[in-house]
Amino acid sequence: MKIAVVCANGKAGRLIVEEAVRRGLDVTAVVRGENRSAAKRSIQKDLFDLTASDLEGFDVVVDAFAAWTPETLPQHSASLKHLCDTLSGRNTRLLVVGGAGSLYVNADHTAQLMDGAGFPDAFKPLASSMGKALEELRARDDVRWTYISPAADFQAEGPRTGKYILGGEELTLNSRGESVISYADYAVAMVDEAVKGDHIRQRISVVVA
Secondary structure (H helix, E strand, C coil), X not given: CEEEEECCCCHHHHHHHHHHHHCCCEEEEEECCCCCCCCCEEEECCHHXXXXXXXXXXXXXXXXXXXXXXXXXXXXXXXXXXXXXXXXXXXXXXXXXXXXXXXXXXXXXXXXXXXXXXXXXXXXXXXXXXHHHHHHHHCCCCCEEEEEECCCEEECCCCCCCCEEEXXXXXXXXXXXXXXXXXXXXXXXXXXXXXXXXXXXXXXXXXEC
């Protein structure tokens, strides 16, 4: 299996590459500058400059793009559109590192986590921009996408336990009543989905077991 990880130098991207390499998969890092991931091969190119020929031959493309500043938040939509347009009509699957703010907190799917009073104000613009990108992704029937939301507490420095609970559109809690997962365990779930391909054109979510 051949996997390309876009933005492989980021925190999530590096751990996804590391997990895929650990399993002996053929991994290529897509980076703007020097490759700092565990991948032996790399494409040195900006995401927005990627072409169909750059991504030819990959079974899976992982989108680990992230933007944090007010002026760059719209790039969540723009970058995802560019990758979708690039992969349109092809058999290559697109796996997206998503956000938790758009997870639903009721069975009717009328209220999202980011709508709650306890959701930090500082993260609402990010959650909103990522939620918008997800809604735009849902309209694409020409791309074999899967959007993977982390738990509400997404811990960059947490341990790799290798155990997680797979959820769907709704916020899922573990047996301890927690919604938490480390980047390392998220990477385990991401690579599992890359290998299995069980959730085409679906949003799934993960929480530590």
